[in-house]
Amino acid sequence: MLQYVTAGESHGKGIVVVIRGFPSNMEVDLDFINEELARRQRGFGSGPRMDMEKDRVEVLSGIRFCKTIGSPIAILVENKDYQNWLDIMTPEGSPPPDYNPVTIPRPGHADLAGLIKYRFKDIRNVIERASARETVGRVVAGAFAKIFLRYFGVSVGGFVESIGGVRAEGDLTFSEKVARASNSLLRTFDKKQEEKMISLIEKAKEEGDTLGGTFVVGASGLIPGLGSYTEAELRLDSQIAGALMSIPGIKGVEIGEGFLSAQKRGSEVHDAIFYDSLQEGFPFVRRSCYSGGLEGGVTWGDFLWVRCAMKPIPTLRKGLPSVDLSTLEEVPARFERSDVCAVPRALVVAESVLAFVLAQSYYRKFGGDAIEETLEAYQNYQQYISKFAGRQKGRG
Ligand SMILES: Cc1cc2nc3c(=O)[nH]c(=O)nc-3n(C[C@H](O)[C@H](O)[C@H](O)COP(=O)(O)O)c2cc1C
Numbered sequence: 470m471l472q473y474v475t476a477g478e479s480h481g482k483g484i485v486v487v488i489r490g491f492p493s494n495m496e497v498d499l500d501f502i503n504e505e506l507a508r509r510q511r512g513f514g515s516g517p518r519m520d521m522e523k524d525r526v527e528v529l530s531g532i533r534f535c536k537t538i539g540s541p542i543a544i545l546v547e548n549k550d551y552q553n554w555l556d557i558m559t560p561e562g563s564p565p566p567d568y569n570p571v572t573i574p575r576p577g578h579a580d581l582a583g584l585i586k587y588r589f590k591d592i593r594n595v596i597e598r599a600s601a602r603e604t605v606g607r608v609v610a611g612a613f614a615k616i617f618l619r620y621f622g623v624s625v626g627g628f629v630e631s632i633g634g635v636r637a638e639g640d641l642t643f644s645e646k647v648a649r650a651s652n653s654l655l656r657t658f659d660k661k662q663e664e665k666m667i668s669l670i671e672k673a674k675e676e677g678d679t680l681g682g683t684f685v686v687g688a689s690g691l692i693p694g695l696g697s698y699t700e701a702e703l704r705l706d707s708q709i710a711g712a713l714m715s716i717p718g719i720k721g722v723e724i725g726e727g728f729l730s731a732q733k734r735g736s737e738v739h740d741a742i743f744y745d746s747l748q749e750g751f752p753f754v755r756r757s758c759y760s761g762g763l764e765g766g767v768t769w770g771d772f773l774w775v776r777c778a779m780k781p782i783p784t785l786r787k788g789l790p791s792v793d794l795s796t797l798e799e800v801p802a803r804f805e806r807s808d809v810c811a812v813p814r815a816l817v818v819a820e821s822v823l824a825f826v827l828a829q830s831y832y833r834k835f836g837g838d839a840i841e842e843t844l845e846a847y848q849n850y851q852q853y854i855s856k857f858a859g860r861q862k863g864r865g
């Protein structure tokens with residue numbers, strides 16, 4: 470079973486991720502993992518913290534001479550900002566005499582709910598772990614997953630579709646959109662609309678406000694048969710939705726055109742099946758992908774896509790009404806250094822969690838202690854898939 474766990478506070482020593490279950494002998498490109506971390510840091514609308522941090526992995530275990538050795542992989546990514554928080558984030562001693570606990574919760578953040586739940590007096594304890602700084606660990610795990618998926622010819626990507634209601638437009642394929650988005654400031658594919666989005670973010674910033682948006686993530690090169698309809702938790706759509714929904718700020722996930730299809734007739738949204746004898750490998754093709762590439766919680770092969778909605782950032786410079794819990798007075802919510810819009814950064818996190826779920830489903834299907842064994846099982850399955858049409862013919 471492929472799994473990971475992250476640990477670490479936003480202003481603590483660093484973020485740690487422990488990943489278990491990857492087979493041995495997998496080539497690990499640390500430059501690629503560091504580039505994934507850098508991608509998570511970039512994106513118009515980010516706050517000043519992203520100029521301060523230079524996220525890079527320090528491998529603590531599980532890799533030798535650029536290859537996995539089958540043991541748990543432990544990685545540390547240091548927080549540069551820790552140096553400015555030593556006396557506040559120290560695991561030892563007690564708070565400095567002039568330290569003021571945080572007592573004004575921000576609407577939209579975990580502050581109040583976390584304070585109540587964990588019986589704290591200082592919201593700082595909540596902020597530190599609820600912060601999306603933790604997503605550093607998810608991107609590291611996702612980068613390993615992307616490396617694993619490459620062995621099977623799978624690539625994962627995405628693009629921003631809208632910010633604050635301004636939508637990118639263009640009749641392009643998924644991969645064309647991903648390619649165009651990859652070197653744009655907001656990771657979107659429509660230059661013209663991007664300018665409008667940037668102005669919107671600048672205006673929100675000036676006015677002490679924040680913005681959210683939507684993005685699409687997907688994968689290509691998939692085999693048919695990942696996931697299962699046999700048990701609720703094995704459905705790949707539920708695993709993907711759960712993983713994406715766990716990203717801080719993500720409030721909506723739809724598989725393919727989930728919400729649009731609710732307004733249409735079946736004949737308009739179910740992806741018809743065609744037989745193309747010239748198609749190599751798997752000849753049953755679809756000419757549309759409203760379903761997002763999943764039926765019954767199982768991939769039908771090649772392509773899969775999902776749309777996510779991110780709410781506006783909860784920390785507003787012009788704080789919404791809140792209550793100072795130490796006086797019970799109504800006061801504006803505290804402002805603490807923050808992003809204005811993190812949709813392009815959240816997209817990188819979403820790619821990572823999607824990659825990890827897909828890596829889990831490949832590993833569940835093919836297993837193996839060493840990557841050679843995983844590939845052997847995969848090749849057997851590929852052979853079965855390529856002969857599938859021939860075997861079925863005449864059986865009806
Ligand atoms: C990449 C990324 C960056 C974020 N940056 C901030 C930020 O700077 N300030 C903030 O208040 N929230 C930020 N958020 C969102 C909060 O972490 C999130 O809204 C909060 O943890 C509450 O969780 P919920 O929105 O899922 O309910 C960010 C989220 C992501 C994914």
Ligand SMILES: C=C(O[C@@H]1CC(C(=O)O)=C[C@@H](OP(=O)(O)O)[C@H]1O)C(=O)O
Nearest residue numbers: 479516518599600601602805806807808
């Ligand atoms: C640190 C990151 O994002 C942080 C996420 C975050 C939040 O509340 O989620 C609040 C801000 O934290 P800080 O006030 O320490 O700058 C963001 O910068 C990061 O993405 O690496």
